Amino acid sequence: MSFSLTTEQILAMAPDAASAKAGRSLAARSKWVTVGANDQALWGECQGSGKTPYQVQVDLATGDLAYRCSCPSRKQPCKHILGLLLLRATDADAFAATTPPDWVADWLAKRAQAAQKRSEQHEQRQVSDPAAQAKRAIAREAKIRAGLQELEQWLHDLIRQGLADAPGHPAAFWFTPASRMIDAQAPGVARLLRELAGIPNSGPGWQGRLLEHLGRLHLLIEGFKRLETLPPDIQTDIRTTIGLTIREDDLRNQPGIRDHWLVLGQRVETEDNLTVQRTWLWGQTSNRPALVLSFATGNQPLDRSLLPDTSLEADLVFYPGAVPLRALVKTRHTPVARLDPSLLPGIPTINAASASYAAALAAHPWLERYPFLLREITIVYRDGSWAVRDAEGYTLFCPPHFATGWQLLARSGGHPSILAGEWDGTYLLPLNLWTIAEGV
Amino acid sequence: MTQYAAPEATTGSMYGTLWQELITHALLGTARQPLRLPPPDAPVTTVLAGLDPAEPERAVLGAAAVLSLYRQAGRLPPVDRTPVPRPCPPDPQPVCSAQAAQHLALMLDGTHSAALPEWLAAVAAAGQRVPEQHLVALLELGQKKVDLQAAILPVLGERGRWLATQNPAWEYACPQPTAEELLADVSRLNAIWETSTRATRQALLTRLRAQSPLTARALVETTWKSEKADDRAAFVATFATGLSMDDEPFLEAALDDRSKEVRRTAASLLSRLPESRLVQRMIARVQPLVTWKPSPPARIGVTLPDVCDKAMIRDGIEPKPPRHVQIGERAWWLQQMISATPLAFWTQTWNTTPADLLAAVRLNVEWCEPLLEGWRMAARNQQDQTWVDALLTAGEITDRTEDLLYLLSPEQCEAHILRLLQTHPEPLQSTHPAFALLMVHRSAWSLDLTRAVLASLRQRTARQPTHYDYLMRSMFHIIATCLAPELLATASAGWPTDSQYWPCWEPDIKNVLALLHFRHDMLKEFSQ
Numbered sequence: 021m022s023f024s025l026t027t028e029q030i031l032a033m034a035p036d037a038a039s040a041k042a043g044r045s046l047a048a049r050s051k052w053v054t055v056g057a058n059d060q061a062l063w064g065e066c067q068g069s070g071k072t073p074y075q076v077q078v079d080l081a082t083g084d085l086a087y088r089c090s091c092p093s094r095k096q097p098c099k100h101i102l103g104l105l106l107l108r109a110t111d112a113d114a115f116a117a118t119t120p121p122d123w124v125a126d127w128l129a130k131r132a133q134a135a136q137k138r139s140e141q142h143e144q145r146q147v148s149d150p151a152a153q154a155k156r157a158i159a160r161e162a163k164i165r166a167g168l169q170e171l172e173q174w175l176h177d178l179i180r181q182g183l184a185d186a187p188g189h190p191a192a193f194w195f196t197p198a199s200r201m202i203d204a205q206a207p208g209v210a211r212l213l214r215e216l217a218g219i220p221n222s223g224p225g226w227q228g229r230l231l232e233h234l235g236r237l238h239l240l241i242e243g244f245k246r247l248e249t250l251p252p253d254i255q256t257d258i259r260t261t262i263g264l265t266i267r268e269d270d271l272r273n274q275p276g277i278r279d280h281w282l283v284l285g286q287r288v289e290t291e292d293n294l295t296v297q298r299t300w301l302w303g304q305t306s307n308r309p310a311l312v313l314s315f316a317t318g319n320q321p322l323d324r325s326l327l328p329d330t331s332l333e334a335d336l337v338f339y340p341g342a343v344p345l346r347a348l349v350k351t352r353h354t355p356v357a358r359l360d361p362s363l364l365p366g367i368p369t370i371n372a373a374s375a376s377y378a379a380a381l382a383a384h385p386w387l388e389r390y391p392f393l394l395r396e397i398t399i400v401y402r403d404g405s406w407a408v409r410d411a412e413g414y415t416l417f418c419p420p421h422f423a424t425g426w427q428l429l430a431r432s433g434g435h436p437s438i439l440a441g442e443w444d445g446t447y448l449l450p451l452n453l454w455t456i457a458e459g460v
Numbered sequence: 461m462t463q464y465a466a467p468e469a470t471t472g473s474m475y476g477t478l479w480q481e482l483i484t485h486a487l488l489g490t491a492r493q494p495l496r497l498p499p500p501d502a503p504v505t506t507v508l509a510g511l512d513p514a515e516p517e518r519a520v521l522g523a524a525a526v527l528s529l530y531r532q533a534g535r536l537p538p539v540d541r542t543p544v545p546r547p548c549p550p551d552p553q554p555v556c557s558a559q560a561a562q563h564l565a566l567m568l569d570g571t572h573s574a575a576l577p578e579w580l581a582a583v584a585a586a587g588q589r590v591p592e593q594h595l596v597a598l599l600e601l602g603q604k605k606v607d608l609q610a611a612i613l614p615v616l617g618e619r620g621r622w623l624a625t626q627n628p629a630w631e632y633a634c635p636q637p638t639a640e641e642l643l644a645d646v647s648r649l650n651a652i653w654e655t656s657t658r659a660t661r662q663a664l665l666t667r668l669r670a671q672s673p674l675t676a677r678a679l680v681e682t683t684w685k686s687e688k689a690d691d692r693a694a695f696v697a698t699f700a701t702g703l704s705m706d707d708e709p710f711l712e713a714a715l716d717d718r719s720k721e722v723r724r725t726a727a728s729l730l731s732r733l734p735e736s737r738l739v740q741r742m743i744a745r746v747q748p749l750v751t752w753k754p755s756p757p758a759r760i761g762v763t764l765p766d767v768c769d770k771a772m773i774r775d776g777i778e779p780k781p782p783r784h785v786q787i788g789e790r791a792w793w794l795q796q797m798i799s800a801t802p803l804a805f806w807t808q809t810w811n812t813t814p815a816d817l818l819a820a821v822r823l824n825v826e827w828c829e830p831l832l833e834g835w836r837m838a839a840r841n842q843q844d845q846t847w848v849d850a851l852l853t854a855g856e857i858t859d860r861t862e863d864l865l866y867l868l869s870p871e872q873c874e875a876h877i878l879r880l881l882q883t884h885p886e887p888l889q890s891t892h893p894a895f896a897l898l899m900v901h902r903s904a905w906s907l908d909l910t911r912a913v914l915a916s917l918r919q920r921t922a923r924q925p926t927h928y929d930y931l932m933r934s935m936f937h938i939i940a941t942c943l944a945p946e947l948l949a950t951a952s953a954g955w956p957t958d959s960q961y962w963p964c965w966e967p968d969i970k971n972v973l974a975l976l977h978f979r980h981d982m983l984k985e986f987s988q
Contacts, residue, residue, distance in 0.1 A: 027562060028593065044566045048981050110558040176517035182489025227483050228528075234486075235524030242522075370537050378533035385529050398544055401626060407540075415540040426596045430623050433592070434547035445532045 023062070023080065023108055024358035029327045030105045032286070035095045039102060046103025049114045055107065056124075057115040063124045064104045076100040077124050079131060081355065085325060088127060096321040160205050164262060167204025168241050171197055171213075175238060183230055186220040193217075208263035211291075212237055239385055253342040253383075261386040266339055268348055276335025276350040279303035281310065282359050284393065284440035285328045285451025297322045300391045300440060300451060301336070301347075307365045309391040310336050310347040325349075328452055330356040331363070342383035345391075361454035364438050366395040370414035377443055389442045392416075396436040396456070399429050408439055408448060416448040428453050474502065475534075479527050482520065490516040497523075504530050548622035555617075556588040560985040563978075564590065568597045572978045574941045578904070580611040582986045589617030599623065599630045609633070639671035653679055658691050665698040673702035677710060689719035696725050703729060708736045715774050727776025731800040732842050738775050743805060745772070746797045750831070752810040758820040762827035764790035765797070776800060791830040798834025803844050814850035836861050843867055852876055865900040873901040874909050881912050887920035888913065890931035899938060910944040914951055921965040922956035936968045940975035948980045 034040035046066060049055070053073045055064035060081045065073040068091060078101065079086040087101045108115060120128070174197050198213035212233070219230045243250065243258045250258070260266070281301045288297045297314040314323035326349070333353040338344035367373045373392045381387050397408045406418035406425035418425065428450055431437075437455045441448040478498060485495065495516040500509035507526050511519040556564075560583070567573045583590065590598055599620065602612040609632050616624070616633055624633035642649045642664075652664060668676035680695050687695070696714060699707050707729070714726035715738070730738035751761040768779045772793070777800075781792040806817055821831050836856075839847040840863070848867045851857050853876075857864055865873070880894035888895065898913070905913070917939075943951060952973055956962055 027558065027565070041566075041569050041571060044562065044569065045571055047562055048978075050977060050981060106562065110562045175521065179486060179517040179520050180489055180491045182487055182492065184487045184489075227487055228479070231483055231486050231524045232528035232532075235521055235526075235528050238518070238521035239525040374535075374537060381529065381533045385525070400540070400544055402542075409540055409544070413539045413541045414537045416537055426623070426627065427593070429626065430592045430595045430619065433619055433622065434545055 023057075023112070024330070024356070025105060025109055025327070026329065026358070027106055027109050029329055030102060030109060032327060033097055033105075033324045034102055035097070035321060039095050039097075039099050042099035043102025043106055046099055047106035047110060049107065049111060051103065052107070055104070055115050056118045056120065057108065058117055058120060061120055061124055061128060062104060062108055062115070063120060064100075064107075066100045066103065068100075074100050075123050076104045077127055078104065079128060085327075085356065086131060094319075097324070160264075163204050164206045164244070164264075167201055167206055168209070168244055168262075170204075171201065171209065171237075172241050175234065175241070178234070183227065186230060187226070189220065191217050206262045208261050209237070209240065210263075212240075236386060251342075253340065256340045257342055257384050257386060260339070260341065271337045271339065271348060272350060274337050276337045277303070277306060278333070278335045278353070279306045280331060280333050280363070281336065282331045282364060283326050283328050283356075284391070286326075287442065287449070287451060288322065293317050295320075295322060298389075298442075299326045299328075300442070301326070302365065302391070302393055302440075303336075304331075304363050304365065309345060309393070310338065311345045311391070312347060312349060327356065329359045331359045332356050343380045343387060361438065361456075364393065364395075364454065366393040366438055368395050368410075369412060370394060370397070370408075370410045370416055371412070373443070377445075381445070389444050392439075392441050392443045392448060394439050394441070397439050398434065398436055399425065399432050399439075399453075401425055401429065406450075408441070408450070411436070416443070417446075419447040419449055422447075422449065424450075431455065475504065475527065475531065478505075479531065482523055482527060486520055486524065490520060495519050545626060548619050551589065551618035553587060553589045553617045555591050556583050556586070556615075557985050560588075560982070561591050561594060563982045563985070564594055564598075568594065568601065572975055574937060574975060575979050575982060577608065577611050578941065578979060579982055580608070580615055582983055584611070584614035586986045588615070590615050590620065592619055595620045595623055599627070599633055602632060603629050606632075636667075639667050642668065643672055643675055649675075649679065650682075653683070658694055661691075662694050662698060665695055666701055669698055669701035673699075673704065674706060676702075677707060681710070689721065692717065692719060693721040693725055696722055696729070699729055703732060705733055705735055708733055712737055715776075723774075724776060727800065728841055731776075731802070731838075734802045734804065738800070739802060741771070741775060742797055742800045746794075746801050747809075749794060749797075752812075752820075754810070754812075757823060758812070758816060760817070760820050760824050760831065762794070762824060762831065764788075764827075765793045766790070768793050772797075787830065791827065794827075795830035795834040795837075798831060799837035799841065801834075801838065803835065803838050803842055803847050814847050815854065818850060818854040818856060832856055836864060840864055840867070845869060845872065848872075849876075859896075862896050862900070865897060868900070870901065870903045873897055874906060877901060877909060878912060881916055887923060888916040888932075889920060889924075890929050890935070895931070895935070899935060902938065902942065905942045905944055907944050907947060910947050911950070913939065913943070914947075917969075918954060918956060921961060921969065922959045923961070925961045925964050933968060936972050940972040941979075943972070943976050945976060945980040945983055948976055951976055 031040045031043070034043060045051075051066060053065040053067055057063070061077060061079050063075070063077040066076055067073045075088075075090040077088050087097055089098050089100045091098055091100055093099070119125075194213055194217035198210040201207070201210035201213060216230065216233055219233060220226050222229065240258060240261055243254070244262060247255055247258060256266075281303055284300045284302055286297060286299045288295060290296075295316045297316075299312040299314070301310040301312065302308070303310065312326055316322045332355070334349050335351040335353070336347040337350045339346040339348075367376070373394055377390045377392075380390055394408065394410065397410050400407045400409050400415070405420070406422050406428075407415050408418070409415045428439075431453055432455055435455055437453050439450055439454075440452045441450045443449075485493065495513050497508055497511060497513055497519070498505045500506040504526065508523055511522045513519055555561075560579075563579060564576075567576045567579065595616065598612055598616070602609045613633060621633060621635055624630035625635070637645075637648075642652075653661060656664070665676050665680065668679065676698070684692065696711070699711065711726045711730050714722055715730075717723050717726070727738060730736040731742065733739060745765070749763045749765060751763075753759045753761065768777060768789075773779060777793055777796045779789070779793075781787050781789065785792070787795070803814070807813060810817075817835075818832075821828050824831070835847065836851065838844070839851065845867055848857075848864050849872050851864065852868070868876070877894045877897045880892075880897070881888075884893055886892065888898075955969060957966075
């Protein structure tokens with residue numbers, strides 16, 4: 021394949037800033053004893069502090085950009101991998117097209133074998149003990165039911181006494197019921213409760229925001245109480261919001277939607293010890309969004325196989341629900357290629373995007389984020405706030421702490437651009453921007 | 461501007477009223493008042509009618525869920541029709557190569573950032589610009605490092621200049637009106653003059669002085685009487701640019717200013733004008749006091765002045781020497797007179813050269829210092845390269861007056877370093893006479909100089925340890941940014957790695973070579 025990664029995409033793979041910096045330092049031909057490439061792989065030998073140079077290799081043929089380095093670093097990818105990729109992105113001439121040395125050929129062969137084995141195993145795998153699993157599920161639901169009952173009482177007490185005192189409550193006031201919901205195995209509800217803690221001191225209008233969140237929580241409790249009476253999609257949404265997620269393995273067996281998927285952007289957030297990576301995709305033909313989540317605790321690496329500004333032909337299986345957004349990549353049909361901005365469909369006006377959000381919210385009241393892919397918008401900065409505006413003048417605001425507005429403005433040059441962002445009902449968080457001139 | 465307030469506004473509709481009532485209710489608490497549900501006369505209130513007032517908490521929460529969802533789904537984005545800034549025009553300047561951009565990113569990140577000025581100069585020389593994604597970091601860097609601003613401006617391109625116009629913090633990078641444009645628009649000029657800060661006004665004056673000293677002076681005169689002392693001193697200092705006899709009457713009048721700083725600056729500027737009245741008065745004072753006897757060996761005779769009168773003080777002569785200067789009062793007066801006398805006066809009147817004068821003055825053992833110091837000050841004030849060169853050749857530049865070296869041209873500087881390295885073959889260290897010049901000579905070194913310094917350093921590393929020579933170690937930083945990168949191969953080899961002192965030198969030398977290597981790769985991107 022042709023190498024299509026940009027330096028930005030490669031740096032986005034870096035596990036931390038130090039690795040990115042070190043990788044950049046290694047992106048010079050003089051740092052490498054040998055480098056080489058063919059259609060399938062990229063390799064090089066980098067002189068480290070030891071006697072033998074590190075053997076660095078990247079498998080380009082499989083879609084998910086696998087790599088290996090013989091250095092002892094536990095960071096994934098290490099600085100040598102990043103350096104090799106960066107060198108390839110900025111100085112392609114340095115790479116002689118040759119046959120790979122034995123250490124590369126061996127690794128590629130092993131990878132092919134392992135992939136074969138995995139797919140065979142996967143077909144054989146079955147649920148270990150369906151009866152025990154069903155029993156566990158019933159026990160968990162009972163726990164949740166009890167927990168939500170207790171929470172309902174807490175919520176009613178709160179409303180009975182009034183919300184006026186809320187700004188004076190210590191954080192523990194909100195965190196205690198949140199911990200109880202963790203005990204009740206309803207982590208989704210716990211998260212909603214923790215989010216409440218910040219609202220009473222979030223500035224003017226907190227009363228409305230707090231009541232809004234409490235209303236949404238109430239709706240969830242009520243919904244769970246009469247779960248069986250609701251349509252299946254809404255049942256799923258309620259279960260997912262509470263934290264009863266569907267197992268990935270169960271989804272993998274279902275048919276996927278094949279499309280040319282454009283990777284629009286990525287957002288990584290860390291709460292406590294859990295890092296969540298949201299990758300937004302858009303189907304070129306299906307013209308629908310998809311969200312791929314990756315979770316990591318502690319120093320675990322996030323899944324870096326979907327890089328913004330790339331695209332791939334793949335089957336995606338969507339998690340069920342009234343507004344199916346979350347998906348997993350079931351099968352990749354092509355390796356990643358660079359995203360061609362002229363293929364971005366998008367919605368021409370902010371009004372149309374708002375209408376699609378309203379429809380989604382009506383179907384899924386607990387929807388937290390909805391992707392907007394807007395065409396022909398302009399980045400606006402006024403009085404210290406960033407906003408995006410369409411040709412009709414309709415305006416959406418970026419979050420107050422949005423920090424990379426100048427970068428977007430530098431890239432757009434004030435020309436109408438295509439923008440991908442996350443809309444949370446109040447603010448639009450920009451994820452990526454393409455100038456239309458680039459797409460022509 | 462209401463549309464730019466936090467998007468929290470509720471409409472004055474029925475919905476808005478309902479929502480506000482519900483918030484009030486929830487704030488007070490259901491324990492304090494009964495819940496009243498609205499009549500089911502609209503779709504949303506019909507939904508609310510399904511709630512049971514007998515369970516007020518559930519009803520309030522249910523209504524909150526319904527109304528807030530209703531609001532969120534139905535909200536229309538605000539419309540803003542205020543004009544947006546004109547988009548950035550297309551840029552004919554080509555972007556630098558991807559590899560060059562990679563080097564920039566590395567330096568912006570803090571690695572090898574000592575080479576950034578050189579990189580910026582190379583991009584500018586190649587007529588290229590910085591890619592869009594690095595503009596913000598570069599503009600922010602210029603905001604923090606004022607000395608980099610001039611090098612940043614040429615590589616910003618249309619996009620960078622366009623971006624800078626939208627962020628007040630990047631004003632330095634905005635296209636500035638040229639002096640011609642300002643001169644053509646007097647009302648705008650006056651408006652800027654009357655409303656700007658001292659720094660902006662000073663910068664404006666300096667720019668105007670280069671084009672039209674007369675206009676600049678006229679502008680200063682419009683508000684001169686009402687300016688504060690610090691401002692007056694700052695403005696009169698800009699007269700150094702484009703200084704001529706046209707300024708003489710104004711400066712002569714400034715000798716009577718209330719502010720000492722203004723008087724001092726005016727006197728200093730007047731002493732650079734050989735025809736000024738101040739210079740004539742100074743010559744009349746000094747001529748009878750200093751005499752020249754050309755019979756070989758040439759000698760200089762000195763008589764000290766008897767008094768320091770009011771006229772002398774007006775011309776900038778300080779009656780009392782500063783406490784830290786060990787000098788008699790009368791010698792101090794003479795020294796100041798010499799420093800305010802044009803250097804050309806001596807060589808012309810006595811038909812001699814600076815070198816001969818410097819040789820002769822040493823023969824006057826008693827009054828040699830006031831004369832030398834006077835000439836050094838004159839050379840500094842009059843920015844006379846020939847005299848600095850002669851002082852340096854004669855070995856008359858002391859540690860205390862090393863700032864004079866900055867007046868030398870790079871060629872003069874390099875010639876002196878090469879000469880000193882040859883005449884003083886001991887290995888380079890901070891006490892070497894060439895050391896101070898090496899610290900001054902920041903521009904790229906020639907191949908000859910690079911070879912000479914490398915040779916000297918190799919000797920040093922073979923023979924002596926580093927310890928305690930901190931100045932020497934600080935010089936590595938400069939060496940690394942100045943060595944000619946063409947000689948990378950030469951520089952990398954030939955170090956005395958088996959010397960017993962090598963381990964203590966190795967880290968510094970390795971750093972020097974790493975930066976040299978980087979500069980070599982970096983400049984290669986611009987050599988095709």
